[in-house]
Amino acid sequence: MKKLAILGATGSIGASTLSVCRANPDLYQITLLAASSSVNKMFLLCQEFTPLYVSMSDKKSRLRLTVLLKQVNSPCQLLDNEEQLLQLLASNEVDSVMAAIVGGAGLKTTLAAVEAGKEIFLANKEALVMSGALFIEAVLKSGAKLWPVDSEHNAIYQALSSTLQNSIGACDLQGQGVAKILLTGSGGPFLEKKLADFKAITPAQAVKHPNWSMGQKISIDSATMMNKGLEYIEARWLFNARVDQLQVVIHPQSVIHSMVQYKDGSVIAQMGNPDMRVPIAHVMGGGSRIDSGVAPFDFFSGVNLNFAKPDFNRYPCLKLAIDACYQGQHATTTLNAVNEVAVEAFLNNQIKFTQISQLVERVLNSRETQQINSIEHLLQIDSESKAAARQLIKRDLLC
Numbered sequence: 168m169k170k171l172a173i174l175g176a177t178g179s180i181g182a183s184t185l186s187v188c189r190a191n192p193d194l195y196q197i198t199l200l201a202a203s204s205s206v207n208k209m210f211l212l213c214q215e216f217t218p219l220y221v222s223m224s225d226k227k228s229r230l231r232l233t234v235l236l237k238q239v240n241s242p243c244q245l246l247d248n249e250e251q252l253l254q255l256l257a258s259n260e261v262d263s264v265m266a267a268i269v270g271g272a273g274l275k276t277t278l279a280a281v282e283a284g285k286e287i288f289l290a291n292k293e294a295l296v297m298s299g300a301l302f303i304e305a306v307l308k309s310g311a312k313l314w315p316v317d318s319e320h321n322a323i324y325q326a327l328s329s330t331l332q333n334s335i336g337a338c339d340l341q342g343q344g345v346a347k348i349l350l351t352g353s354g355g356p357f358l359e360k361k362l363a364d365f366k367a368i369t370p371a372q373a374v375k376h377p378n379w380s381m382g383q384k385i386s387i388d389s390a391t392m393m394n395k396g397l398e399y400i401e402a403r404w405l406f407n408a409r410v411d412q413l414q415v416v417i418h419p420q421s422v423i424h425s426m427v428q429y430k431d432g433s434v435i436a437q438m439g440n441p442d443m444r445v446p447i448a449h450v451m452g453g454g455s456r457i458d459s460g461v462a463p464f465d466f467f468s469g470v471n472l473n474f475a476k477p478d479f480n481r482y483p484c485l486k487l488a489i490d491a492c493y494q495g496q497h498a499t500t501t502l503n504a505v506n507e508v509a510v511e512a513f514l515n516n517q518i519k520f521t522q523i524s525q526l527v528e529r530v531l532n533s534r535e536t537q538q539i540n541s542i543e544h545l546l547q548i549d550s551e552s553k554a555a556a557r558q559l560i561k562r563d564l565l566c
């Protein structure tokens with residue numbers, strides 16, 4: 168049995184991962200469950216899965232969980248701090264890591280597992296977007312096996328030759344006959360909404376994705392299509408793709424999860440019901456097919472498959488992300504940082520839906536081009552960009 172650590176265990180990806188574990192009880196022993204502050208959920212998970220170790224990044228939550236675990240004489244050991252968590256991830260008590268913390272908060276832990284050469288199931292796209300070349304360099308240096316969990320990247324991975332699958336981070340797409348990676352996206356809940364009504368969009372409307380059930384941040388990112396922009400940057404790094412090798416295609420039904428177009432005209436698509444347990448089962452099975460618990464796709468249900476070009480007037484965040492991808496690391500780090508602040512502010516009713524892209528653009532335009540060659544420098548840009556964004560919100564300087 169392989170020893171699995173699940174980072175972000177109480178979230179949406181965490182729940183799907185644990186569901187695949189339930190369906191395949193002989194594959195993994197759960198060494199660690201880590202999360203932020205959902206104590207009650209974590210307590211239930213500890214009782215069901217009895218991980219050797221548990222980590223809660225929020226101090227109050229850690230103390231509450233300590234009491235609860237004591238009351239039931241649980242053998243689960245609570246880690247005291249982040250240092251212990253990073254050490255555990257690098258130790259031989261862990262073989263595989265599901266990286267599913269949301270946002271830049273997942274960078275340190277994911278990188279620690281990468282640097283220790285572990286098998287990484289990468290859901291936390293923000294970590295890769297934030298650190299790009301540094302992340303990929305660490306993967307290539309340590310020999311860590313990086314599996315894409317994001318449904319689009321997992322679909323692309325499945326549609327690639329084994330030569331390319333074995334060179335994640337350093338793919339020679341052209342040499343293997345790949346003409347284009349076609350990254351599909353549903354367009355989210357506002358694909359048909361009048362642009363004039365965008366200002367009045369509420370958080371409750373924006374979190375309701377038509378096809379996927381996900382955490383709050385990625386649901387808002389899907390509504391603005393910043394998610395597709397982050398995925399574009401993610402694809403650029405995972406598959407070493409050039410600008411002319413990446414294209415976003417709107418596909419409202421989310422049946423095709425992405426495609427690879429080859430130079431002979433063949434297009435290979437991966438399809439199925441939109442459920443994250445499918446790509447999770449794919450990576451957890453090491454590419455072999457295991458049970459995911461997902462119903463087979465019904466071709467006779469009357470669903471039609473449509474495709475369209477994205478409209479950047481509707482999705483300015485997508486354009487900002489694609490441009491940032493080619494401006495360099497400082498731009499993608501800033502884009503990701505400001506987007507995190509903007510999404511939180513929108514969810515707290517501090518800014519309007521349309522101000523998410525304005526905020527990202529304003530801060531991006533205000534920052535100088537910088538060469539980034541260390542994680543410390545990158546984290547500094549992340550916090551400066553966040554501070555600049557918070558200032559703009561506080562001083563009400565958006566239109």
Ligand code: NAD
Pocket residue numbers: 174175176177178179180181201202203204205224266267268269270272273290291292293316317318379380381382383384385443
């Ligand atoms: P979520 O909000 O449902 O869960 C986030 C998890 O991260 C929770 O367990 C939370 O406790 C934990 N967390 C947050 N901050 C933390 C911290 N500082 N330390 C430790 N744990 C922390 O999010 P989600 O939808 O499961 O998404 C997780 C990641 O997977 C994101 O990066 C997202 O982009 C990516 N992803 C999600 C989906 C999806 O369908 N949900 C699909 C593709 C990729």
Ligand code: MG
Pocket residue numbers: 317318319398
């Ligand atoms: Mg995705």
